[in-house]
Amino acid sequence: MSLVKDYLKSLQNKTISMRNGLLFHICLLMTLLISGVLVIVLVFGFRSDGMSELNTYMDNELENQTEDILESSNRMSLKSVAMAELVAKDMEEYFSENNINYEEMLNNPELVENILQREITYLLNTIDNNICSGVFVVLDTTVNTSVDNWENSRAGIFLKRTEPNSISPVNAKIHYLRGPAKVAIDNKIELLGQWKMEFDVTDQPIWNDVIKVAESNPDKKLSKLIYVSDRILLKDNSESGILFCVPLRATNGDIYGVCGIEMSARLFKGDFSPVTNTYSSVFTVLSPITEDRLILKDGLVAGNSFLTEQFIDDYADIVIAGEGFKYRCREKEFVGRHKVISLYSEGSPYYNQMHAISVMMPSEDVGNYRSNYKKYVIFALIILVISGIICAIFISIKYLSEQDKSENVIKSVSEVSTESSPYKTDIFKSFISNIEQLSPAEKSVFDLYCKGHTSKEVTEILCISINTVKTHNRRIFMKLNVSNIKELMVYINMMNEMEGKCE
Amino acid sequence: MKKIKRGLFILLGCLFAFTTSCDKSEKKEIITLEMWHNYGGTMQTTMDKLIDEFNSTVGKEKGIVINTTTITSSSELNESLNMIVDGEQGAPNMPDICTAYPKVAILLQEQNLIADFDDYLTDDELDKYVDTFVEEGRFNEGLYVFPIAKSTEVLYVNQTLFDKFAAETGADISSLATFEGIESLAKEYNKWSGGKAFYAADSWFNVAQVGMKQLGNNIFKEEELNLNSEEYEYIFDTFANAVVDGGVVIYDGFASDLSKTGDVICSSGSSAGILFYGDTVTYPDNTVEEVEYNILPYPVFEDGDKVALQRGGGLIIGKSNSKKEAAAVEFVKWLTDTKQNMEFISSTGYLPVTKQAFEVELPKTIDTLEDERIKKMLTAVCDMYDTYSFFTPEVSNELESLSDEYEENYIKFMTEHAKDESSEGLFEEFTK
Numbered sequence: 003m004s005l006v007k008d009y010l011k012s013l014q015n016k017t018i019s020m021r022n023g024l025l026f027h028i029c030l031l032m033t034l035l036i037s038g039v040l041v042i043v044l045v046f047g048f049r050s051d052g053m054s055e056l057n058t059y060m061d062n063e064l065e066n067q068t069e070d071i072l073e074s075s076n077r078m079s080l081k082s083v084a085m086a087e088l089v090a091k092d093m094e095e096y097f098s099e100n101n102i103n104y105e106e107m108l109n110n111p112e113l114v115e116n117i118l119q120r121e122i123t124y125l126l127n128t129i130d131n132n133i134c135s136g137v138f139v140v141l142d143t144t145v146n147t148s149v150d151n152w153e154n155s156r157a158g159i160f161l162k163r164t165e166p167n168s169i170s171p172v173n174a175k176i177h178y179l180r181g182p183a184k185v186a187i188d189n190k191i192e193l194l195g196q197w198k199m200e201f202d203v204t205d206q207p208i209w210n211d212v213i214k215v216a217e218s219n220p221d222k223k224l225s226k227l228i229y230v231s232d233r234i235l236l237k238d239n240s241e242s243g244i245l246f247c248v249p250l251r252a253t254n255g256d257i258y259g260v261c262g263i264e265m266s267a268r269l270f271k272g273d274f275s276p277v278t279n280t281y282s283s284v285f286t287v288l289s290p291i292t293e294d295r296l297i298l299k300d301g302l303v304a305g306n307s308f309l310t311e312q313f314i315d316d317y318a319d320i321v322i323a324g325e326g327f328k329y330r331c332r333e334k335e336f337v338g339r340h341k342v343i344s345l346y347s348e349g350s351p352y353y354n355q356m357h358a359i360s361v362m363m364p365s366e367d368v369g370n371y372r373s374n375y376k377k378y379v380i381f382a383l384i385i386l387v388i389s390g391i392i393c394a395i396f397i398s399i400k401y402l403s404e405q406d407k408s409e410n411v412i413k414s415v416s417e418v419s420t421e422s423s424p425y426k427t428d429i430f431k432s433f434i435s436n437i438e439q440l441s442p443a444e445k446s447v448f449d450l451y452c453k454g455h456t457s458k459e460v461t462e463i464l465c466i467s468i469n470t471v472k473t474h475n476r477r478i479f480m481k482l483n484v485s486n487i488k489e490l491m492v493y494i495n496m497m498n499e500m501e502g503k504c505e
Numbered sequence: 506m507k508k509i510k511r512g513l514f515i516l517l518g519c520l521f522a523f524t525t526s527c528d529k530s531e532k533k534e535i536i537t538l539e540m541w542h543n544y545g546g547t548m549q550t551t552m553d554k555l556i557d558e559f560n561s562t563v564g565k566e567k568g569i570v571i572n573t574t575t576i577t578s579s580s581e582l583n584e585s586l587n588m589i590v591d592g593e594q595g596a597p598n599m600p601d602i603c604t605a606y607p608k609v610a611i612l613l614q615e616q617n618l619i620a621d622f623d624d625y626l627t628d629d630e631l632d633k634y635v636d637t638f639v640e641e642g643r644f645n646e647g648l649y650v651f652p653i654a655k656s657t658e659v660l661y662v663n664q665t666l667f668d669k670f671a672a673e674t675g676a677d678i679s680s681l682a683t684f685e686g687i688e689s690l691a692k693e694y695n696k697w698s699g700g701k702a703f704y705a706a707d708s709w710f711n712v713a714q715v716g717m718k719q720l721g722n723n724i725f726k727e728e729e730l731n732l733n734s735e736e737y738e739y740i741f742d743t744f745a746n747a748v749v750d751g752g753v754v755i756y757d758g759f760a761s762d763l764s765k766t767g768d769v770i771c772s773s774g775s776s777a778g779i780l781f782y783g784d785t786v787t788y789p790d791n792t793v794e795e796v797e798y799n800i801l802p803y804p805v806f807e808d809g810d811k812v813a814l815q816r817g818g819g820l821i822i823g824k825s826n827s828k829k830e831a832a833a834v835e836f837v838k839w840l841t842d843t844k845q846n847m848e849f850i851s852s853t854g855y856l857p858v859t860k861q862a863f864e865v866e867l868p869k870t871i872d873t874l875e876d877e878r879i880k881k882m883l884t885a886v887c888d889m890y891d892t893y894s895f896f897t898p899e900v901s902n903e904l905e906s907l908s909d910e911y912e913e914n915y916i917k918f919m920t921e922h923a924k925d926e927s928s929e930g931l932f933e934e935f936t937k
Contacts, residue, residue, distance in 0.1 A: 111790050146791040155791065164545055164577040175581050182789065183766040192578075193762045195545075195781040199791050240549050272574055282535045282570070 027397045031390065038386040042379065056281065056337075056368065060327070063276050064339040064361045067286045071274060071359055074265070075345055078134060078246045079228050082262040085128045086224060086248035089121050089139055089261050094252045096120060104143075104258050107157070111145035114157045115182045122185055125161050128263065129176060133273070135166035135243060135266035136179070139250070140201055140209045141259040154204040158259065159185065160236075162194060166269035179239065202237040208247060209260040215351050216249035216257050224248055226350045230357075232290060232300035233267065242267050244288075244302060270302035276361065284338075284363040291342060291358035296320045296329070301357075329362060338362025432483065433493050439481045447474045452494050457487075535568045536832045538601035541575035543582050543818075544853070548780060551852045552576075555845055563839050569832045574600070579818065583609050590616055599823040602833050606818040607642060608905045610650045613821065620822040621647035625834040634841070638858045641897050642819050651837050654846070654855030655817035656777040657895065658711060658803045659885055661760075663770040663786070665796035670694055670770070681771065684716070684804045688743050691752025694770070702754035704747070705763050707774035709755070709919075710912045711814060716740040718896060719809030725899070730907055732936045740806065741935065745928035748919050755919040767794075773803065775816055779854040779882045798878060800885040802893065815895040817855065854882040 096117060097104055107114050121139055129137045140158035149155065159181035177194045178186040180201055186193055203209060208231050216227050228248050235242040243266035250258040276284045289301025299318035317331040322340070329336040340360035346352045440448055450460045457471050475487065484490045544552040556571045564570055575582070586605060588596035590612045599618050613619045626648075631639060634652060642650030660681060670676055674697055680686030691703035706712050714724040720736040731737065747753035756763055760772030761781040767788060779800070786794045803813040820840075822833040839845060846857045847866050851874055857863050867887065874880040898904075918935050925931070 115789070144791070149792055164581070175578060183762065183787070184789065187756075187758070187762065190757065192758055193765060195761075195783070197765060197783075199787045240545075268576070282537060 024397070024401050027400070031393045031397065034393065035386065035390050038389070039383075042382045042386070053368075057327075059278070059281060060284075060337075060339050060361055063278075063284070063286075064341055064359065067274055067276070067361060068341050068343065068359045071286075071288055072343060074133075074273065075230070075246075077132070078263045078265060079225070079230075079345075081128060081132050081134075082246040082248045083224050083228060085124055085137070085263075086250055086261050088124045090250040090252055090258060092120060092124070093117060093250065093258055104252070104256055107141060107143040107145075109145065109147055111182070114141065114143065114145050115184060117141075118157070118159050118181060119185050119188065122159055122161075122181075122189060125159060125261075126176065126189070129161050129163055132263070133166070133269070134163070134263045135241075135269040136160060136162045136264035137262070138180070138245070138264065139259065139261040141250075142209075142213055142257065143259075144200060151202070151204065154202055156201040156203055156209065156259070158201055160201070160264075161191070162241075162264075166266060166272065179236075196238045196240060198238055204237065206234065206237065208234065208245065212247045212249055212260045213257045216251060219351055220255050222349070222351070224251065226347065227251075228262075228346070228350070229352055230345045232297075233302055243269070265302070267302055271304040274302075274304040276305065281363060281367075283367045284361060287340075287358075287360040287362070289358060289360070291340070291356050294322050296322065296340060296358055296360055328365070329360075335365040336362040337365050337368050430493070430496060434497070436482045440478060444474050444478050444481070447471065448478055451490065452497065535570055536829055537570045537572050538829065538833055538836065540571050540573045540602040541577075541582055541585070541600045542573065542604045543577060543579040544604070545576050545578065548853045549576055551849055555840060555849060558845075559836060559839055564836070567832070567835060569835060571602070571836055579604065579606065586613060589613070589618065601823050601825065601829060602836065603821050603823070604653070604818055605650060605821045607644065607650050608902070610642070610821050611644055612902060614645055614647070614649050618824055619649050620824050620830045620833075621649060622651050622822070622834065622837075623648045625831055626838075630838070633859050633861065635858055635860055635863050637815070637895075637897070641815070650819040650821055651841070652817070652819045652858040653837075653841055654777075654850055654853065655815060655858060656775050656855055657813050657815055657886060657889060658707075658715070658773055659776045659882070659889070660801040660804055661764065661772050661774065661779075661782060662799040662801055663764060663767075663796050664799040665794070666767060666770040666786070667799075670697060673697065678799075678801075681801055682804060683807050684712075684740075684743055685807050687771065687804055688747045688752070690771075691747045692750045693752075695750060695752040700751055701767075702763070702769050703752045704771045704773075705754045705756050705760035705769045706772065707760050707778070708912065709744075709915045710908045712744070712773065713737065713740055713911070713915075714898065714908075715803070715812060715814050716806055716809070718812045719806050721810070725904060725907070728901075728903055728907075730911060737936075738932050741932045742928065743806070745919070745922075745931045748923050749925050749928045749931075751923075755916055755923060757916050757920075776800075776882055776886050777817070777853065777855050779878050782878070784878065798881070800881045802885060802889045811893045813889060813893045813895055815897045850883070851879065852876065854879045856883075856886060 093104070102113070107117070118139070118141075125137045125139060128134075138158060138160040140156050143157050144152050144155040145157055146152060146155075160179040162177045162179045164175060164177055176191055178191045178197060179194050180198055182199060183193065183197075201209075208229075212227075212229050215229070219227060228246060231245040231247060233242050233244050243264045245262055245264050247260045247262040249260055252258065270288065274286045274288075276286055278284060283305070285303055285305025287296060287298060287301050287303050290297045297319050298314050303314055317334065320329045320331045320336065323330045323335075327337055327339055329338060338361050340358045340362075342356055342358050344353065344355075345357055346355065437445075437448070446464060447460055450463060455463065457468065457475070460466075460471050461468050479485065479487075479490065482490065482493070484493065540556070542552060553573070556573060560570055575585075582604060583606070585597055586603065586609045589599050590609070599613075605613075610619060622642075631648075638652035638655055639648065642648055642652060662678070662681060667676070667678065671678065674693055676690050676693060680690050687704050694703035695701065710724075717724045717731070717734075717736055717740065720739065722731065722734055722736040724731055724737075732741075744753055748755060754763065754769060759778065759781065760769060760774055761778055763769040764772055764782055765785075765787060767786040779798075782798055784795060784797070786796050788794070802811075805811050820837050822830055822837070824830070840849075841858055843857070843859045843862045843866060846859055846862045847870060849855065850857050850862075850867075851870060857867055867883065871880055871883050871887070874883070915935075918931075922928075922931055
């Protein structure tokens with residue numbers, strides 16, 4: 003440790019000539035600038051234009067979103083199955099206790115109301131304890147066959163959570179979209195503006211299809227019979243979503259209806275919008291997929307900008323263009339990724355229906371991000387240039403001040419020489435003693451300067467080139483510790499005043 | 506040295522010019538604003554459409570994206586905002602734009618959680634809006650709630666069912682101009698229908714509050730409920746009689762729920778609730794009857810002044826950085842501009858907030874509206890603005906608690922005594 007200290011002390015005491023100091027600082031500046039360029043190259047890549055970062059982001063986002071969506075979808079499937087088992091069991095018990103057949107629900111509003119009054123407990127329990135936008139039970143019956151279109155009317159209940167993304171699901175208020183009004187009033191649930199007593203399934207045969215499939219697969223487990231609908235806007239509703247439907251199957255195989263959970267477009271948007279501050283137009287899609295198309299109109303879309311029902315209508319299906327992760331819909335192009343998934347387990351009658359999870363963004367926006375990327379590189383380079391300029395200013399100021407200092411010395415020496423005995427000063431003494439260090443060639447040049455010759459005359463007298471004179475000059479300046487010819491001549495004049503001491 | 510300095514200045518100037526020109530050539534930074542609002546149900550479609558329009562036009566041009574993350578009832582929004590105020594565990598983050606009433610906005614402002622519109626709007630810009638609507642959002646020396654659409658309270662009458670009742674009993678619809686007339690018809694209807702209720706109110710506190718104003722008193726006195734007054738006793742007795750007789754129903758929810766099933770045929774509530782009434786009545790056997798609603802001015806107590814409540818919250822802007830706040834104000838200005846404001850009110854039944862829309866466009870537009878319900882609503886409300894005086898309830902946390910407490914106690918008390926044989930002594934019991 004003491005050795006290092008001694009070394010540092012010796013360095014401090016060591017006098018470095020101005021020339022060496024300047025050289026050292028310029029080298030240091032150059033090193034800094036080159037290092038800065040290297041850092042920029044390492045950070046932004048040798049020939050990167052932002053695409054590799056976008057690709058990495060897309061890959062990661064697709065992986066994360068796929069994991070999250072599948073986890074959410076599996077959870078909703080399991081909860082739907084659990085609710086279906088409880089509701090079917092409870093209905094079966096009710097029918098058994100009262101010795102009635104489930105078909106007696108037809109045209110029996112009182113019986114249907116009693117049953118739904120019991121089953122709403124399971125629905126409330128499911129909606130309160132799960133992240134979902136709604137729960138429903140649809141019975142394969144209607145309370146009145148004398149009304150118009152009764153064939154397409156189904157009794158049941160649909161509970162909606164109007165704030166599905168609330169982080170406090172316990173406090174989130176439940177609303178009543180479908181079902182007998184008395185059941186809602188008794189349970190203090192407000193009716194939605196779009197409330198209707200029964201479901202109108204005209205042109206929306208989802209539940210009928212689920213019942214038919216369940217009837218034709220009596221041996222399959224309920225978990226194999228779960229069906230995930232395409233995105234659907236129920237009649238007289240204002241919000242679309244996908245429905246996880248499970249048949250209500252009694253132990254004797256009777257199918258009472260369907261129940262399940264809704265994942266609304268808003269819930270999907272809230273939960274699966276890509277998290278990014280950079281790529282604001284990127285979006286996630288869960289949609290059915292055919293051989294070459296993503297069917298957006300039947301899927302759910304989540305993103306932060308310009309992603310509304312209108313967007314989905316405009317780009318109802320997107321062609322998978324293949325190369326370069328490109329997608330196309332009419333004149334609009336997208337860049338992104340997709341992953342084919344199955345929402346059904348092996349053995350499900352719906353196993354062949356494939357879905358895809360995609361992460362993409364409009365191609366036109368990619369150009370903007372690349373421009374932004376270039377902007378960052380330019381910005382970094384500008385910062386580097388400005389730093390270089392600041393360093394240069396620092397060095398210039400340092401060495402210009404040295405020059406000023408030497409000029410001041412000259413002045414002071416001149417003044418001293420006129421006011422008092424010049425050769426008594428330390429600087430002058432040092433100058434005189436240093437003359438002995440000059441080589442013979444340098445001495446001959448120095449002598450000619452003492453005789454009042456100019457550099458040009460020196461070249462002629464000694465028959466040497468001007469460059470050689472300049473070289474001698476530099477060495478003379480260094481050895482006599484002067485900065486330039488002007489300073490040298492001041493000392494020479496002083497020497498001449500000392501009556502021939504020069505010789 | 507001077508030359509060096511001059512050179513450096515020139516070089517720095519060139520670099521600055523270069524970077525500035527780079528910025529200009531790039532696309533603007535996109536600011537995404539999270540929005541919560543309470544325009545659900547059928548109003549949601551209109552609001553969604555407007556937000557889409559903003560995002561794809563002005564928003565796209567200025568780099569602003571409105572992202573709606575919550576659509577729910579105003580009471581639930583209030584709950585969430587109160588959670589934010591109280592800093593409860595699990596409280597959501599304050600949104601950038603939210604619909605809110607002044608009562609919760611005051612609490613948010615006290616915590617410095619919302620921005621002051623005065624910082625972003627000039628006097629000339631504010632002058633375009635109806636003064637009283639703007640003033641409602643002013644407190645603590647700032648404008649914190651910006652008007653988007655206003656409403657008042659009206660009387661909804663199921664004209665189809667009323668006509669059946671009137672045809673047999675000779676009931677006169679003009680009786681519905683007063684609360685005493687409603688009480689009288691309610692008793693008659695109850696007998697005629699075999700025990701059905703005639704009238705319900707969305708808010709019994711509002712009935713008492715407006716009633717007191719009509720009778721020349723105030724429901725609050727020195728920050729306390731002013732229930733021991735002649736006027737309040739009169740209001741209480743008017744409805745207590747009808748409740749005990751069965752013609753008026755006390756329901757802890759919106760009266761429109763009862764109207765949809767024909768359980769009442771007359772109710773008072775917000776003019777903005779028109780779309781919740783629908784145009785049908787569904788009976789328990791799922792038979793659906795098409796009905797027509799009539800909108801009448803808010804009833805007045807006999808010998809009272811024609812006074813009604815001015816309702817409707819506005820938009821608040823969450824405190825963030827000046828860029829985000831300015832972007833949010835940009836959206837609010839666009840949304841409340843006459844064209845957009847008229848589009849919104851034409852499909853929701855609210856009142857517009859700009860002077861141009863309220864005084865010039867609205868009278869011209871009413872006749873052209875396609876939705877008969879909204880046409881009737883706006884006609885009734887415009888008539889009310891010509892003949893009624895309106896008041897905006899005083900806003901404070903304490904008064905808010907008192908009004909909630911009153912509503913809860915009143916509903917509980919009257920529900921318990923609905924089956925009493927007489928209303929005698931109920932006032933003394935309720936106010937003791």
